[in-house]
Amino acid sequence: MKIELYIAQLLYRYQCVTLPGFGAFLAEIQSAQLLESSHSFFPPKKTISFNPHIKNNDGLLANHIAQAEKTSYDYAVSAIEYEVLNWKKALHENRTLSIKNIGILNLNTENNILFTPNEQTNYNAKSFGLTTFVSPAIKREIELPKTEVIAEIQKTVIEEEKPVFNFIPETETRKNNSYLKYAAVFVVGLAVAGSVGYPLYQNQIASETLLVETAVQKKVQNKIQEATFFIQTPIPAVTLSLKSDSKEAVKLPYHIMAGAFRSEANAQKRYSQLVAKGYDARVLGVNKNGYYPVLYGSYSTFAEAEKDKKEIIETDNPQAWILIQSL
Incomplete structure (x- = not known):
């Protein structure tokens, strides 16, 4: 009987699977991780470890085998004991024992068991279908500070206010003397329109500047609200004992x-x-x-x-x- 198959099945559902007389395989949930150096994302997983001091039979593995093989509990216990003897014999003869889909057990110079888990198998059932992937770094557009935005607007206004001079040759001036009076009237009209329209134009520029400042402040507030702060040394969790009115x-x-x-x-x-x-x-x-x-x-x-x-x-x-x- 290959009991490593049944051990692997139980690791998906339980945190501790004991092999009576040999040790216990422990599963601890590890959250998703990001490796910034390579932009790699790893899904949540269960890390498997081995504790040789937990040897008492809790009945979990034997009951599971008895149900899967449709046999008695006592027969399952006997099958586990037989497989444990084979594992111990192989470990002492070869100094190493490979357990399919779980990991590798080795004996060091002091005859202590060292366990190396199989990283290819993820026993977190909630991560089924999730794999490791690499995502390229996101290139973000650099936003100009508020002062630079206002400076750009002011620069545009100044350029638009610069007068444009057209130089007319003297010969053409003589030919167009008859139109000078109309030009003079037109210039006077422009001056009057400018004296009235310029304050309105200044008010429009001031309103646009205020809108820009408001938009910048809004983006800054959004960035602050969306920020996530990571505490390098978190405060240990506090366990509170709550008194209940019930007798349970x-x-x-x-x-x-x-x-x-x-x-x-x-x-x-x-x-x-x-x-x-x-x-x-x-x-x-x-x-x-x-x-x-x-x-x-x-x-x-x-x-x-x-x-x-x-x-x-x-x-x-x-x-x-x-x-x-x-x-």
């Missing part, structure tokens, strides 16, 4: 497992030991496999659970692991 307890998603017992009396005994040591322990009801799980404690964030788990492994129980389930 707040469900937490992360739990450190102390063990699972067939006997309820043994589970209560272990619970009493943990309470005596100062842990906020809990005993869960019997699960579908007939066991009574005992918890060291429950947490609202994975970081808090991981921190306490490391301390528990060093001081109390090397086999402690994190259960991800809303309880």
Whole structure:
């Protein structure tokens, strides 16, 4: 049985897939990224890691195999144990083990397992159909500052106000003496029209300048409103405990497992030991496999659970692991 196929199927739906007696594959969601140096865009994905300390059977993989193969749960557990023996043998003989579509396991000089994930497979189902792409840089037109725009308008007005002189040869002047009186009357008319029209023209220029200034200010305000600020060192998230009027307890998603017992009396005994040591322990009801799980404690964030788990492994129980389930 090639259980790597079933592990890959579960990684699309769960954050932790445990291989009993061997370790657990963990999936963490990573948001979309932009590589500015190459203008490359990467879709959201799940990064896969391996934790050799999580070895207890949570029943997830065995149940999935039993349903897919249409067989019993006990047979699925036996098949997993057999495959784990083969993996361990191959890893110690070849110092490396390739798991299809998941990654590569290697043993270092200290016989510790190092995991290299397969970057070609994206286990984030929401990113189905999305691929990496490269987009060229956008060339934006350089907008003139407000002062330069006003200067251009004023320059245009000055050029339009410059008088145009036409030089007429003396010979032609003599021939057109009869038209001078009409020209004089026309010039006088122009002067009168200019004295009246120039103030109106100045008012029009002032109105256009005001419109330009208003448009510039509006664009500046839009740029400020559309701006996005990225904080290099974000403030850590604050977890608030809200008191509820209902008697139902707040469900937490992360739990450190102390063990699972067939006997309820043994589970209560272990619970009493943990309470005596100062842990906020809990005993869960019997699960579908007939066991009574005992918890060291429950947490609202994975970081808090991981921190306490490391301390528990060093001081109390090397086999402690994190259960991800809303309880």
